[in-house]
Structures are given as structure tokens and as C-alpha cells.
Amino acid sequence: MPRRAWSIIIITALIGVGFAAFTAHLLYQKEQEAIRKELHKDVNNAAMALAREVNLGLELLYAVKNHFDAGHRLNARNFQPLTSGVLKRHPSFKSIEWADIVMHHQRRHYTQGMTAAQPDRTSFNIVELNDQSQLVTASRRDMYFPLRFTSGNNQSDAVMGYDLGSTPITRQALKTSFNTGVPVATPATTMERAYGDVRGFLLIMPILVDPEQLAGDNTQDLRGFLVAVIDVETLVNLAIKTVINDGINYTLIDTTDPNHRQVLHTHRVELAQMKDSLAQQPAEPILFAGREWELVGYPTVSYMQQRQSWVPMWTFLIGSGIFFVICYLLYRLQARAYSVQVQVEQKTHALKDANSRLESMTKCDGLTGLYNRTQFEQALEREIQRAVRDETPLSLMLVEIQHLSNYNSQYGRVAGDQLIRQVAQAIDEMLKRPGDLVCRYTGSQFIAILPRTEGASRLGEECVTAVKRLQIPFEDEPESRVAVFVGGVTVTEQKEMTASRLCAYGEIGLTRAKADVDKGWHWMVVS
CATH class of the missing domain: 1.20.5 (Single alpha-helices involved in coiled-coils or other helix-helix interfaces)
Incomplete structure (x- = not known):
């Protein structure tokens, strides 16, 4: 068949498919409009039911607040009966807690007072959860918000003293609630409590000493906080399950922060659902305690099939x-x-x-490859601590190349660097014990730490001999070869084992070695 015929057939087929699609689209739009209105009505009804349930929880929490505003004494005896009634009426409340506010300078006095008030329990402490979800002593902060009372099905003494301000989100919510004097809800998250994980949010309400006054920055005006732990899934199921159509999927989204929309709960009736974004129906926003929620409904396949033609x-x-x-x-x-x-x-x-x-x-000297002076000082402190702990002797050996500056002047800086490398290698090879450490001390000096070394005076002579054995020519020296001075010290007296004294003794030994040119080394013993 010619290419032109194939072109005509293809163009005709495309025109037919396009016309059929356009006609179907007109019918689809009409049906979608009717479905959308019905869906919007159902989702709005569900959102209103959820708003009523949230406001009911707020009213119940206000009832508890009014009880304490009336001047009733706060103790475990009246806190448990009052809050247990609220928990029975509102199943989404997993627990109701009382949190105090404690400044850092009050922490010690507060924990002592709480321990004295509960003699039948172990000592009271302000705690927080670490990375392994274990309760540990709370780290230092300007303010603490420890739990004092709690009620609910998951009561546990272990949660007492838990600092609600140990996380940035709850700490900010507590401060905002106190400054504004109104309830504040935290973003929903998986909260690690002492009695298990709860997927929900905290509803925080401040209790002031004088209910008639406005909130402020003075913590002395605050009695504490009522904190309700609310399970999102239970709250949504309780409010929506009997209201919304069975053929509608829905998602509850926290839209308080437009840049960070958080999905709180998702309900799926059918796995194979319509992928039509136009069928999404958001309800009116649900506003409460500083948060804004949005309920979005999606029709399922069965919901759409019941209202659509073929x-x-x-x-x-x-x-x-x-x-x-x-x-x-x-x-x-x-x-x-x-x-x-x-x-x-x-x-x-x-x-x-x-x-x-x-x-x-x-960490290393670039010329010799040995550890530098900084690493020497750190290693010396460690070896001193070990020697004091184990009551063992510690030796220090200081080695200086004789007349290095004259050598550099006569043979050049490159030859001088080569000399330093050779001497460093000779000293390092002479000290064969794994615990011995040789470091570059100054331009012409090396220093060695010799732990657990007694009778180390032989090392001074061996070091002098090892360098002479290199047979490095130097006309200014008596034997026409490079030599070194070695000063060493062995300390067995514990009180003498300080870094400054060891180095001072080493310098003294080196000075005496320089005085004895024929011998070239001197070793001291401090006991």
C-alpha cells in the first residue's frame, strides 16, 4: 500500500478517535459536575462532624480547666477521678496529663520537693527520651515542663517527670500556649511515651493562678498545663466513619503551614481507586487551637460507576x-x-x-613522618595517667643533632633535611618496643616516650652509637661525622610524673650531655 494511502487511513482514524473522545468528554463533564456536587456535600458533612468532635474535646478540657480555675486543690486524688470521666466520654483522648513549669534554677528544689511528697516511690527526677527511646535525666535547659500527674488506660509511674519540653515542637507549643493564654495543638506525630507509641497530637491548655488575668511572660502567674494526648486515627474514625459515604476515600491534611502540608490520616475503601484529580473535593477548613485541618475526599471506582454511564x-x-x-x-x-x-x-x-x-x-611531621609535638604532648598525658594508675616507671629521652645549623650552612638545606630524616629513622629503628613513641620535638631535637622502662640508661649510649653508625660526614665534628646529644630521665616517683617536670628533667639531662662532649649522653633517675 502506498505511503499516501497509509497517511490518509491514519489521519482518518485519528480524526475519528478525536471526535469520539471530544463527544465522550462533553458527557463526562456533565456527569462529573453532578458527582462533584454530591461528593462535596458528603465531604463537608464529614468535616463538620470532625469539627464537632474536636470542639467537644476542647469543651471537655475546658471543663477540667474550669474546675482548677475555681481554686480546687491539685493532687492525684482529685486529678484522676475528674479526668477519667473525660476519657470515658471522649475515646480519642488516650490520656490527660498535668505538666508543671520549672526554671533551671528551681530544678533541684522542685525534684527534692516531689520526692518528699511521694515517699512510697523512688526518687523523682526530670527525664527525657534519648535516641534509643530510653528515659534518661533531662539535659540542661532554661525551662522544663515535667509531667506531674497522668490518667488514662496506659498510666505508668515511669512517665512521671517526663519533660514535655524535651522536643522543640512541644516546647514551642507550651510557650505559645502560656504567652497567649489559649489552647494550642501540636503537629501530629508518633509520640514516644513511656507506655508506648501514640500517633496523634498534644492539646495544651495553660492554667493560670488568676483566671481573670491575661497571659504573659511571667512564669509565676502559671499553675501548670493541662495536656491531652489525642489519637488521630481514633478521633477521625469516631467522627467520620458513620457520616461519610462508604464509597468515598478521604485524607485528612494539616495545612497550618502551607509550605509543609502534613498528611494526618488516610482512609481507603478500595485499593483500585479513580486517578482523577478533578474528583478531589476539599471541605471547608477545620480550625481549632491554632491549627488548620483540611479533609479531602476521593470517589472510589464503585462510587463513580454507580453514577456514570459507559x-x-x-x-x-x-x-x-x-x-x-x-x-x-x-x-x-x-x-x-x-x-x-x-x-x-x-x-x-x-x-x-x-x-x-x-x-x-x-598529626605527623611532614619531613620525618614521625608524630609532631602536639601529638607528643597528648600521648605524654595519656602515658602519665597510665603510669600513675598502674604505678609503673616512665622514661623520657631527648635527642639533639649536634651543630645542625652549621651543617645546613656548610652542606645546604636539602642535605640538612636528609640528615634529619636519617637520624629520625635511626632512632625509630633503635626503639623496638611497640609502646615506645618517637616524635619530632623541635627543628634539631627528637623526643621519645618510653613507658614501663627501667634501667633505660643504656638507651642513651645506644642512641649515640646508632647515629654514629650512619657515618654521615661532617668536617666540623671531632670524628668528622654527625653526632647527637642524648639526655634522658626515668621517673618512678608518682608525684613527679607531670608533663612539665618530665620535660624539664629531659632538658636537664640534655644539658649535662652537652657538657660531657666525649660521652655525648646523660641519664637521670628520679625515685
Whole structure:
């Protein structure tokens, strides 16, 4: 068949498919408008039911607040009966807690008072959860909000003293509630409590000493906080399950922060649901305690099938094909992103290796490869502590190349560097014990730490001999070769084992070695 005929057939088919799709789309739009209105009504009814349930919880919490505003004494005996009634009436309340406010300078006095008030329990302490979800003593902060009383099905003495201000979100909510004097709800999250994890949010209400006064910054005006732990799933199921149509999926979203929309709860009636974004129906916002929630409804397949004819269904099938194309494009995009991520990780690994090598270079002397003076001082402190603890002797040996400046003047700086490297290698090879440590001390001096070394005076002579054995020519020296002075000290007296004294003794030994030119070394014993 000629190419022109194939072109005509294809163009005719495309025109026919386009006309059919356009006709189906008109019918689909009419049906969608009717479905959308019905769906919007159902979702709004569900949102109103959820708002009523949330406000009921607020009213119950206000009832508890009014009880304490009336001047009733706060103790475990009246806190438990009052709050237990609220928990029975509102199943989404997992617990109601009382949190005090304690400044850092009051912490010790507060914990002592709480311990004295509860003699039948272990000592009271302000605690927080660490990274392993274990209760530990709370770290230092300007303010603490420890739990004093709690009620609910999951009561536990272990939760007493838990600092609600140990996380930034709850700490900010507590301060906002006190400053404004109104209830504040935290963002929903999985809260790690002493009695288990709860997926929900905290509803915080301040209790002032004088209910008639406005809130402020003075913590002395605050008696404490009523804190309700509310389970989102129970709250939503209790409010919506009997109201919304069984054919509607819905999602509850926290839209308080427009830049960070948080999905609080998702309900799916059917796994195979319509992928039509136009069918989404958001209800009016639910406003309470400083938060804004939005309930969005999605019709399921059965919901749509009951209200659609077969003609618009073809539009749905076409839309499904487009969706699979989009999915394929997303797959390709994800593959590209993964490839870029792998390259970034490889470069990051290479950067870490380079940083590790750089750190190693900062610990060592660039010329000799020995540890530098900073590492020597740190190692000496460790060995002194070990020697004092184990009551063992500790020795220090200081080695200086004779007339290094004259050598540099006569043979040049490059030869001088080569000389320093050779002497450093000779000293390092002479000290064969694994615990011995040789470091570059100054330009012409090396220093060695010799732990657990007794009778170390022989090392001074061995060091002098080892350097002479190199046979490095130097015309200014008596034997026409390079030599070194060695001063050493062995300390067995514990009170003499300080870094400054050890180094001072080493300098003294080196000075005496310089005085004895023929011998070239001197060793001291401090006991």
C-alpha cells in the first residue's frame, strides 16, 4: 500500500478517535459536575462532624480547666477521678496529663520537693527520651515542663517527670500556649511515651493562678498545663466513619503551614481507586487551637460507576493510558536521579578519604613522618595517667643533632633535611618496643616516650652509637661525622610524673650531655 494511502487511513482514524473522545468528554463533564456536587456535600458533612468532635474535646478540657480555675486543690486524688470521666466520654483522648513549669534554677528544689511528697516511690527526677527511646535525666535547659500527674488506660509511674519540653515542637507549643493564654495543638506525630507509641497530637491548655488575668511572660502567674494526648486515627474514625459515604476515600491534611502540608490520616475503601484529580473535593477548613485541618475526599471506582454511564468510561480508559505514560516518564526521571545520586555518593566518599588523609597529615611531621609535638604532648598525658594508675616507671629521652645549623650552612638545606630524616629513622629503628613513641620535638631535637622502662640508661649510649653508625660526614665534628646529644630521665616517683617536670628533667639531662662532649649522653633517675 502506498505511503499516501497509509497517511490518509491514519489521519482518518485519528480524526475519528478525536471526535469520539471530544463527544465522550462533553458527557463526562456533565456527569462529573453532578458527582462533584454530591461528593462535596458528603465531604463537608464529614468535616463538620470532625469539627464537632474536636470542639467537644476542647469543651471537655475546658471543663477540667474550669474546675482548677475555681481554686480546687491539685493532687492525684482529685486529678484522676475528674479526668477519667473525660476519657470515658471522649475515646480519642488516650490520656490527660498535668505538666508543671520549672526554671533551671528551681530544678533541684522542685525534684527534692516531689520526692518528699511521694515517699512510697523512688526518687523523682526530670527525664527525657534519648535516641534509643530510653528515659534518661533531662539535659540542661532554661525551662522544663515535667509531667506531674497522668490518667488514662496506659498510666505508668515511669512517665512521671517526663519533660514535655524535651522536643522543640512541644516546647514551642507550651510557650505559645502560656504567652497567649489559649489552647494550642501540636503537629501530629508518633509520640514516644513511656507506655508506648501514640500517633496523634498534644492539646495544651495553660492554667493560670488568676483566671481573670491575661497571659504573659511571667512564669509565676502559671499553675501548670493541662495536656491531652489525642489519637488521630481514633478521633477521625469516631467522627467520620458513620457520616461519610462508604464509597468515598478521604485524607485528612494539616495545612497550618502551607509550605509543609502534613498528611494526618488516610482512609481507603478500595485499593483500585479513580486517578482523577478533578474528583478531589476539599471541605471547608477545620480550625481549632491554632491549627488548620483540611479533609479531602476521593470517589472510589464503585462510587463513580454507580453514577456514570459507559460512554464516559472510555474517557477513563484513555486517561489511564496517559497515566501509564506519565508513570513511564517518571520511571525514566527516577533512573536519572538515581544515577546522579550514585555519582554524588562516590564523590562524597572520595572527599571523606581525602579528609582522612589530611587529618593524618596534621598529626605527623611532614619531613620525618614521625608524630609532631602536639601529638607528643597528648600521648605524654595519656602515658602519665597510665603510669600513675598502674604505678609503673616512665622514661623520657631527648635527642639533639649536634651543630645542625652549621651543617645546613656548610652542606645546604636539602642535605640538612636528609640528615634529619636519617637520624629520625635511626632512632625509630633503635626503639623496638611497640609502646615506645618517637616524635619530632623541635627543628634539631627528637623526643621519645618510653613507658614501663627501667634501667633505660643504656638507651642513651645506644642512641649515640646508632647515629654514629650512619657515618654521615661532617668536617666540623671531632670524628668528622654527625653526632647527637642524648639526655634522658626515668621517673618512678608518682608525684613527679607531670608533663612539665618530665620535660624539664629531659632538658636537664640534655644539658649535662652537652657538657660531657666525649660521652655525648646523660641519664637521670628520679625515685
